[in-house]
Amino acid sequence: MGVCSSFLNGVRNLEEECTTEVKLVRVSLPKAPPQTKPKSNPVGVSADFVRDFLGNIKTTFPDHWSELTTKDVCDLLIIPRTNGANEAYIDYLQKENPSYLGEATVFISHAWRYKIVDILQTLLEYAEENSLQPPFFWFDLFINNQNIAQDLPQTWWTTTFMDSIKSIGKVLLVLSPWDDPIPLTRAWCLWEIYCSLSQTGVEFIIRLPLAEDENLCNAIVENFDSVVNTLVRVQAERAEAWNPKDKEMIFTAIEKTIGFSELNAKVKDQIRSWCITKATSSDQAIPYFLKSLEINRHVSGIKTATTLLHLRSAYDQQHDHKRAIRFFLQALPLALSEVGEKHSTMISLYTNLGLAYTREHKYVEALESHEKARSVGASLTHDSHELLAPIYNNIGGVHHTLHNTEVALENFSKAVSIAETTWGTNHPTTAMAYNSIGQSHQQNGDHDTALKFFIRAHDIFVETFGEKHTHTATVYQQMGESYLAKANPQEVVVYFKKALSLRSSLQRDPSIQVAASHSRFGAALLALECFEDAKHHLAIALQLCLSNAGEKHEWTASTHFTLGKLFISLNNRADAIHHLTCATSTRLALFGKDHPLTRETQDLLKQATEDEERT
Secondary structure, eight states: OSSHHHHHHHTSOOTTOOOOOOOOOOOOTTOOOOOOOOOOEEEEEEEOOOOOOOOHHHHTTTTTTGGGGGHHHHHIIHHHHTTTTTOOHHHHHHHHHHHEEOOOOOOEOOTTTTBBHHHHOOOOOOHTTTSOOOOOOEHHHHHSSTSSGGOOOOHHHHHHHHHHHHHHOOEEOOOOTSOOOOGGBBBBHHHHHHHHHTTOOOEEEEEEEEHHHHHHHHHHOOOHHHHHHHOOOOOGGGGSSSSSHHHHHHHHHHHHTTOHHHHHHHHHHHHHHHHHHHHHHHHHHHHHHHHHHHTTTOOHHHHHHHHHHHHHHHHHTOOOHHHHHHHHHHHHHHHHHHOOOOHHHHHHHHHHHHHHHHHHTTTHHHHHHHHHHHHHHHHOTTTOOHHHHHHHHHHHHHHHTTHHHHHHHHHHHHHHHHHHHOHHHHHHSHHHHHHHHHHHHHTTTHHHHHHHHHHHHHHHHHHHSSEEEEEHHHHHHHHHHHHHHOOOOHHHHHHHHHHHHHHHHSSSSSHHHHHHHHHHHHHHHHHHTOOHHHHHHHHHHHHHHHHHSSSSHHHHHHHHHHHHHHHHHTHHHHHHHHHHHHHHHHHHHHHHHTTTEEEEEEEHHHHHHHHHHHO
């Protein structure tokens, strides 16, 4: 008799999204100071309010609602409703419908010349994608008292924006139109971008209205370089403002701090990075890059190398890692001829090549690439330089996969030490190192220490990226694994459900990551002797693995292996032998005969076959 009947029914009532708060057991790590997050964030408005306010605009101005700018709505709706009490719109809402208000989680950067319907629709699209943790928007139109806005000193505005952005920790820049983005020409928007990029721990997100997003993707396919060039024509010193005094004040602040050249460079880097992400995530990007490659081969070595790397990213997005590696290998000699071996560019190239080899289970080649990255990094810096932290983390990751626990732990420890020294104990890079070393302790059977690092990583990830993020899902799953080893079934189910819910919400289509979560949840339920529930999740996992990655994938093999164990427990040896045979074949092909996972699978298959023959 398993433990299902005693506890699993009690947790089935958790909604599939697992919206119930998970209470973490807090344990302190050495040298980890208390978090310095402000006690509370400013007030924000909910997506429900945004939706209802948009509807209010449409009914109030039925003939021309679609043409109204934010400035128009301020003059025609906000001020008339609030000038009697001389208050901000959120004060008006507090009396009329306080359920619309909550602690702000996203600061909205926008231009008042925008059509407000585009801004509000963009916020609703963002909220729909982040429904697991509903956002509350700090939108200046509603948050600030517009009746006295013109009388406030400029220093009040700059301080308010700077402090609000730091407190909230996430900025959403609504960019439109894509081919002549207004925010990049407005002094206040550039000030908000500067406040985002100059403060540690602030996440900066760029969004387009849906129609503009489609236009951008089409333009990327036609001419990627032209799109990038259009978007990065940022010249902060030419930005304008409604009030000339605002412009003067902002320009003075920029000149006294970052300077125009540095601000321009930072904004361009952000826009360029975002544009490349859009390109490589577009299904239509590959044909463009292939066409661009043929042109650049006859023009420029560095442009050819860059296009090859874009192709690598695009194929990586499609999980076609063999082609990704091929384009990497073509780009390497071109980059070497341009910058030489001892250059930071080569660190990035070797690192990403190593990651691509890891995804293809070519661990010897992966280690060679990561060691080359470490060698270049060491030649350019010193042993504890920040460049080396992720490299040690990657080397440790390969050894962790190969079950070389001591070597993995040694490299993870170096990564943690460098990260804590360089970025402190509350930085996402440090969190990645905590997460990795936690996995190493977990593999070594030290689950109490593993949980300490997982909880620390969780806190930083949520603080930095929010609850709805792939890193958070990964940590929840690992915590579930450790609680399983510690025989804590209640925590096992809660954490695995949280991980699965997050994975499912983060992927629009069923993916290998969702499959992995189903597979591990199934394995945990099997260990708890919840056979039917285990079978349900493992069947989903296998279907997703086969449809997304095929038979020769590590998660397909892992799911077959767990199904084999399940059918042995159910005394169905024929099905057990089938699944264990599939798992053995795949693991031999991926890992070789000497890998612990291969030996484990072969031993179980041999035992099942012998038992079947005896009966």
